[in-house]
Amino acid sequence: VNQQSWAQLSNGFVYGAMTALALAMFAYAAELAFGTRSRVGRTVAAQQPGRAQVLVGGGSTDNAGSAGSAGTTDPDDPADIPPTVTFPEASPERQRRADQYGGIGLSLTVAATGLLLLGIVCRGFAAGRAPWGNMYEFSCASAFVVLSVFLVVAWRRPALRYLGLFVVVPALLTLGLAVAVLYVPAGPLVPALRSYWLVIHVAAAIVSGAVFTVGGVVTVLYLVQDHWERRGAVNALSRRLPPSEQLDQSAYRLFAFVFPLWTFAIMAGAIWAENAWGKYWSWDPKETWALVTWLVFACYLHARATAGWKGRRAAYIALAGLSCFVFNYFGVNIWFSGLHSYGGLPHS
Amino acid sequence: VSGGTEVTEPLDTTTLSTQPELPRLPSLTFGGWLRWAWRQLTSMRTALVLLFLLALAAVPGSVFPQRATSTADVTAYLAEHRGIGPLLDRIGMFDVFGSAWFAAIYILLFVSLTGCVVPRSLQHARVLRSRPPAAPRNLDRLPEHRAYVSSAPPPVLLDAAASALRRRRWRVDVSAADGTLSAEKGYLRETGNLLFHLALIVLLAGIAVGALFGTHGTVIVVEGGAFANTVQRYDSYGGGRLAGTDSLPPFSFTLDSFAATYQRGGPQDSAPRSFTARLTVRDEPSAPPHPVTVQVNDPLVVDGTKAFLIGHGYAPHVTVRDGQGRVVLSSAVPFLPRDSKFLSQGVVKVPDARPTQLGFRALFLPTARMDPVLGGQSTFPAADNPELLLTLFTGDLGLDDGTPQSVYLLDSSRMSQVSDQVMRPGDTWTLPGGLGSITFDGVRQFATFSIAHDPGQVPALTAALAALAGLMLSLFVRRRRIWVRAAGEAGGRTLVAVGGLARAEAGGLTAEVDDLLERLRAVAPASDEESA
Numbered sequence: 001v002n003q004q005s006w007a008q009l010s011n012g013f014v015y016g017a018m019t020a021l022a023l024a025m026f027a028y029a030a031e032l033a034f035g036t037r038s039r040v041g042r043t044v045a046a047q048q049p050g051r052a053q054v055l056v057g058g059g060s061t062d063n064a065g066s067a068g069s070a071g072t073t074d075p076d077d078p079a080d081i082p083p084t085v086t087f088p089e090a091s092p093e094r095q096r097r098a099d100q101y102g103g104i105g106l107s108l109t110v111a112a113t114g115l116l117l118l119g120i121v122c123r124g125f126a127a128g129r130a131p132w133g134n135m136y137e138f139s140c141a142s143a144f145v146v147l148s149v150f151l152v153v154a155w156r157r158p159a160l161r162y163l164g165l166f167v168v169v170p171a172l173l174t175l176g177l178a179v180a181v182l183y184v185p186a187g188p189l190v191p192a193l194r195s196y197w198l199v200i201h202v203a204a205a206i207v208s209g210a211v212f213t214v215g216g217v218v219t220v221l222y223l224v225q226d227h228w229e230r231r232g233a234v235n236a237l238s239r240r241l242p243p244s245e246q247l248d249q250s251a252y253r254l255f256a257f258v259f260p261l262w263t264f265a266i267m268a269g270a271i272w273a274e275n276a277w278g279k280y281w282s283w284d285p286k287e288t289w290a291l292v293t294w295l296v297f298a299c300y301l302h303a304r305a306t307a308g309w310k311g312r313r314a315a316y317i318a319l320a321g322l323s324c325f326v327f328n329y330f331g332v333n334i335w336f337s338g339l340h341s342y343g344g345l346p347h348s
Numbered sequence: 349v350s351g352g353t354e355v356t357e358p359l360d361t362t363t364l365s366t367q368p369e370l371p372r373l374p375s376l377t378f379g380g381w382l383r384w385a386w387r388q389l390t391s392m393r394t395a396l397v398l399l400f401l402l403a404l405a406a407v408p409g410s411v412f413p414q415r416a417t418s419t420a421d422v423t424a425y426l427a428e429h430r431g432i433g434p435l436l437d438r439i440g441m442f443d444v445f446g447s448a449w450f451a452a453i454y455i456l457l458f459v460s461l462t463g464c465v466v467p468r469s470l471q472h473a474r475v476l477r478s479r480p481p482a483a484p485r486n487l488d489r490l491p492e493h494r495a496y497v498s499s500a501p502p503p504v505l506l507d508a509a510a511s512a513l514r515r516r517r518w519r520v521d522v523s524a525a526d527g528t529l530s531a532e533k534g535y536l537r538e539t540g541n542l543l544f545h546l547a548l549i550v551l552l553a554g555i556a557v558g559a560l561f562g563t564h565g566t567v568i569v570v571e572g573g574a575f576a577n578t579v580q581r582y583d584s585y586g587g588g589r590l591a592g593t594d595s596l597p598p599f600s601f602t603l604d605s606f607a608a609t610y611q612r613g614g615p616q617d618s619a620p621r622s623f624t625a626r627l628t629v630r631d632e633p634s635a636p637p638h639p640v641t642v643q644v645n646d647p648l649v650v651d652g653t654k655a656f657l658i659g660h661g662y663a664p665h666v667t668v669r670d671g672q673g674r675v676v677l678s679s680a681v682p683f684l685p686r687d688s689k690f691l692s693q694g695v696v697k698v699p700d701a702r703p704t705q706l707g708f709r710a711l712f713l714p715t716a717r718m719d720p721v722l723g724g725q726s727t728f729p730a731a732d733n734p735e736l737l738l739t740l741f742t743g744d745l746g747l748d749d750g751t752p753q754s755v756y757l758l759d760s761s762r763m764s765q766v767s768d769q770v771m772r773p774g775d776t777w778t779l780p781g782g783l784g785s786i787t788f789d790g791v792r793q794f795a796t797f798s799i800a801h802d803p804g805q806v807p808a809l810t811a812a813l814a815a816l817a818g819l820m821l822s823l824f825v826r827r828r829r830i831w832v833r834a835a836g837e838a839g840g841r842t843l844v845a846v847g848g849l850a851r852a853e854a855g856g857l858t859a860e861v862d863d864l865l866e867r868l869r870a871v872a873p874a875s876d877e878e879s880a
Contacts, residue, residue: 184615185614185615185616187611187614187615187616187619188611188616188619188621190619190620190621191620191621191622191623191643191644191645192644192645194644194645195645197645256823256824257823259819259823260816260819260820260823263815263816263819264816267812267813267816270812271809272645274805275645275647276644276645276656277656277658277798278564278647278654278656278658278798278799278800278802279564279800279802280802280805280808281555282417283409283410283414283416283417283444283445284417285410288406288407288409288410289410291403291406292403292406292407295399295400295402295403295406296399296400296403298399299396299399299400299403301823302392302395302396302399303396305392306392306393306396309393309396324403332410336410336411
C-alpha cells in the first residue's frame with residue numbers, strides 16, 4: 001500500500017467517523033426529547049440525593065457516581081438508604097425509547113471514536129510520522145481525544161452520559177472545520193518540526209485541549225443547572241443532568257487533571273525550543289497565549305480556594321481559560337505569525 | 349462553602365494564604381499601615397488579581413510586534429501608524445515583556461507569593477512535627493462514619509486500628525485514656541503545594557540569571573568560511589548586563605559544506621526536507637579539530653555553549669576587476685532569501701574600485717524563470733538553474749563618513765544607475781565605460797548559526813521539573829483524617845465508631861474507611877448482628 005492509498009483510507013475513516021457522529025448527535029437529541037429520565041438517570045438519582053444531603057457539610061460527593069463503592073457500603077448505614085424520589089410521570093413506552101436512543105447514541109460515539117482512531121493511524125502511515133504535524137491532523141487528534149475523554153467519563157460516571165450531545169457537537173464542528181478548511185495533503189514535515197519533542201509536546205497539548213474542552217462543556221452545564229436549581233425550574237434537561245454540585249466537582253477534577261499536563265506541554269515546548277533555537281522562551285504569540293491560558297487556569301484553581309470566588313465565578317474563570325486555549329489554537333495560527341507557523345495555512 | 353463540621357482546624361490545603369479572610373480595621377500607626385498593606389498584598393485575593401493582570405498584560409505582546417523579536421516589524425508598524433504608533437511606543441507596547449509595568453506586575457506577584465509561602469512553610473513544618481488533631485465528639489456527623497459493637501476490649505481494637513493504619517502509612521496517634529485514635533494522611537499535598545510555589549521563585553531566579561549572565565548572537569558563515577567565538581565575529585550580539593564579553597569559550601569552526609534538500613513535485617513541492625551543516629570544530633585553539641554534523645534540532649555543543657542551525661541562503665561568488673584591471677573584490681556575498689523559492693536579494697559594494705566606486709543591486713534566482721509580467725522569478729529553492737540579475741551603480745557608496753550601513757542595502761542617494769545584466773555561473777560582464785568587469789564565479793550556500801550560552805538554564809529546568817512534581821502532588825494527593833473511638837459498654841462489649849473526613853475534591857475515603865473496618869472486624873468481630 002503506498003502513501004496515497006493510506007491518505008485516502010485515512011480520509012475515508014474520518015468521513016465515516018463524522019457520519020457516525022452526526023447520527024449520534026441525532027440519537028442523543030432524540031433521547032433528550034423522549035421520556036423524562038432514562039434508566040441510568042433513575043439509578044443515579046436514587047443513589048444521589050441521600051448522599052448529597054449528608055455531604056453538604058463539606059464532604060465528598062464523588063462516591064455517588066461510582067457504583068462500585070456504593071455497593072460495598074454498610075447496608076444499614078442511613079446514608080445509603082435511597083430516599084423517596086418522585087419522578088414526573090412518563091409512559092413506560094416513551095421511557096424505553098429514550099433509553100434506546102441513548103444507547104444508540106453511545107454506541108455510535110464508540111464507533112465514531114474507533115473510526116477516527118483508524119483515520120489517524122492511517123494518516124500516520126501516509127505521512128510516515130506521528131500524525132499531528134499540522135492543524136488538520138491536530139484537529140482530528142483533538143476530536144479523537146475529546147470523544148475518548150467523554151467515553152471514559154461516561155463509563156466511570158454514567159450520569160454524565162447526558163454530556164453526549166454537548167460533546168459530540170463540538171467534536172463534529174472541529175472535524176468539519178478540519179476537513180473543510182484546514183485540510184492539507186499528507187506529507188513529511190519540515191526539518192524544524194522533525195524531533196521527538198514534536199510527539200511529546202504536541203501530544204500533551206492535544207490531550208490538554210481535549211480535556212479543557214470536556215471540562216468547559218461540563219462547566220457550561222454546571223452553570224445552566226445551577227441557574228435552574230436556583231430558580232427551581234424543572235425541564236427535560238435539568239431532570240437528566242446530575243445536580244449542579246456534582247457537575248462542578250466533575251469539572252474541577254477534569255481541570256485539576258489537565259493543569260499539570262498543560263504545564264508539562266508548555267515545559268516540553270520550552271525544552272524543544274531550547275534544543276532547536278537556543279532560547280527556551282521567545283515570547284512568540286503561541287507561547288504568550290499558552291502562558292495566558294496557564295495563568296487563567298491558575299486563577300481558576302486559586303479562585304476555588306478563595307471565599308466568595310467559588311462556584312459560578314470560578315466557573316466563569318474556567319470558561320475564560322478555555323476561550324484563551326481555543327484562541328491560541330485557531331486565532332494565533334490564523335492572525336499572528338511566529339515560530340509556530342505549522343498550520344499549513346496562508347497567513348494574512 | 350465547605351466546613352460546617354465539628355473539626356475546628358481547617359483542612360483547606362489549597363488556599364495559599366495564611367491570612368484571615370475577615371477584613372480588619374487598620375490601626376493608625378505607620379507600622380500598622382505597613383502590616384495592613386503587607387496583609388493585603390499577600391492575600392489570596394490579591395494573588396488572584398495579580399495572576400489575572402499578568403495574563404492580561406501579556407496579551408499586547410502577542411498583538412503588537414516586539415522589538416526583542418523583530419525590530420524591522422516595529423519600524424514598519426511605526427511607519428504605517430504615524431498617529432497611534434508613537435503613543436503605543438511610549439507606553440511600551442513594542443517591548444511589553446521588558447516594560448516597567450509588566451515587571452511591576454510579576455514582581456508584585458512574586459513578593460505576594462513569597463509573603464504567602466514562607467510563613468506557610470514554617471506552619472507546615474510545625475504541622476509535620478505535630479500529632480493529628482484529636483477526635484471530634486460526634487464521629488457520626490462526619491461525612492464518612494461507621495459503627496459496630498464488638499466483644500473485644502477497647503485497647504485491642506485501638507491497637508488493631510493503629511497497626512492497620514500504620515501499615516497503610518497513616519500518621520497515627522492513639523490516646524488510650526480517651527479510647528480514641530487520630531490518624532492523618534496526605535501531608536504531601538501541602539508539601540507539594542509549597543514545593544510548587546517555592547520552585548516558581550527559583551525558576552524566576554534562573555530566568556534572571558540567564559538574562560543577566562547569558563550571551564546570544566547570530567553569525568552567517570559561508571561554505572568554506574570559518575568562525576571563531578569572539579564578540580567581534582558575531583553579526584548580531586546580545587549579552588546580559590553582567591556577561592563578560594571577553595570570556596566567551598574560545599572554540600572555532602569551519603563550515604565545510606551545507607546541504608539542503610527539498611520536496612520535488614507533489615502538493616508540498618519546494619518544502620524543505622533536510623538541512624545539514626558539516627563542520628570541523630576546535631574546542632579551543634590548541635585542541636585537535638574534529639568533524640561535527642549540525643542539523644535543525646541538533647546543535648553543536650561546546651562547553652555549555654550551543655550553536656544552532658537556524659537559517660540558510662545563497663552567497664553568489666563574484667570577482668570584480670576595476671578600470672585599471674586590478675582584482676578589487678573576490679568573495680562570496682551572502683544574499684537575503686525573500687521567498688520560499690529562495691529568490692534572494694543582495695548588494696555587492698566595491699569601495700576600492702577606480703576610477704569610481706561600484707555598487708551592484710542584485711537578485712539571485714536559484715531556479716530562474718523569466719516572467720513577462722513579474723520579471724525574474726525563482727520556481728524552486730534548489731540551485732537548479734541559477735541566475736544573477738545585476739544593476740550597476742557608480743558614484744559614492746557613502747561608506748567613508750563612518751555611518752554604519754547595512755550590507756544588504758545600497759544607499760544610492762549619491763550614485764547613479766548605469767546598466768543591468770543577467771548572468772549565469774561562469775559569465776563575465778564587461779562593465780560599460782571602461783569601469784572594469786564582474787565575473788559570476790559560482791554560488792555557495794551560507795548557514796546562519798545562533799550561538800547561545802545561558803547559565804540560568806539548568807537551574808530553571810530543575811525548578812520547572814520540581815514545580816511540576818509539586819503541582820501534581822498538590823492536586824492529586826488527598827489529605828484526609830480518620831478517627832476511631834472505642835468505648836467500653838456494659839456487658840464487656842465495645843462500641844467502635846469510625847469517622848473519616850476529607851476535602852471535597854478527595855475521593856476514595858469511603859473505600860479506605862471500609863477497608864479499615866474490614867480489618868477491625870477480622871481482629872475484633874462484631875459481637876452479634878445488632879450493630880449500631
